[in-house]
Amino acid sequence: MEISVLDKREPCDCENSANEVVLSVQNLGCAILGKQLFSKLTFAASRGEVIFIKAPSGSGKTLLLKHLGALQTTGFHSGEVLLGGQTIQELGVANWRTRVSYIWQQRIEFPGTPAETFQELVSLKFQKQRQQLHLRPEDFLSAVGLEPDALEKEWRVLSGGQSQRVALILSLALKPDVLLLDEPTSGLDPDTTVLVETVLQNFPAVKIWVTHSPEQVDRVGGREIHLTEPIEL
């Protein structure tokens, strides 16, 4: 198990992209099912920055994203994650999840329509203070190549690629500080992939982005964290 961090950052023209650290990961270690997936993983990300996670299958990329999103603690035995200098415990899990958004790799199977899901999200108690601050998901539709009525269709009739993009734009509209992207273009054709990459590139959140595509890293630009095969304990 080895971790390397490559710095291939492009100058970022994101609005207000001061070098303020938003997300900081310090000495994070994870062992699961008798294997050490990674240890002493350390990096910090500033507003707007893209950090790609590249690693073989089964090396813990999804577990890492879920842990950063306060969705998974099993196996994480050391280290800490800070958002604006505060731990998950200090900020509270609900607050953390409103600010750090995990975009699922799998197809979403919510009941009803995306428009209804979005209304539920903004009316959740912990979103109330941000209710006036959210963006309109419909404003992102054409930028990611979706039809104008995509938010009004039932989730169940959307294709995998449509559902993936709809889930993404609902998250964007809630203005997270950090986006955790688990192969966000895996179900998309090449042209739509580029559309989504451009939207994400210009969105001023930290993006922690799992990809298997070197071409994607070259197009988008950003730092790379490489995790290698797990070690048997």
Ligand SMILES: Nc1ncnc2c1ncn2[C@@H]1O[C@H](COP(=O)(O)OP(=O)(O)OP(=O)(O)O)[C@@H](O)[C@H]1O
């Ligand atoms: N909740 C869990 N409990 C126990 N083991 C788990 C859990 N989730 C994942 N694992 C195990 O942890 C390891 C890493 O899984 P993870 O899904 O993070 O890999 P990955 O790098 O994202 O793989 P892929 O590229 O195939 O999606 C795997 O061996 C998996 O079986």
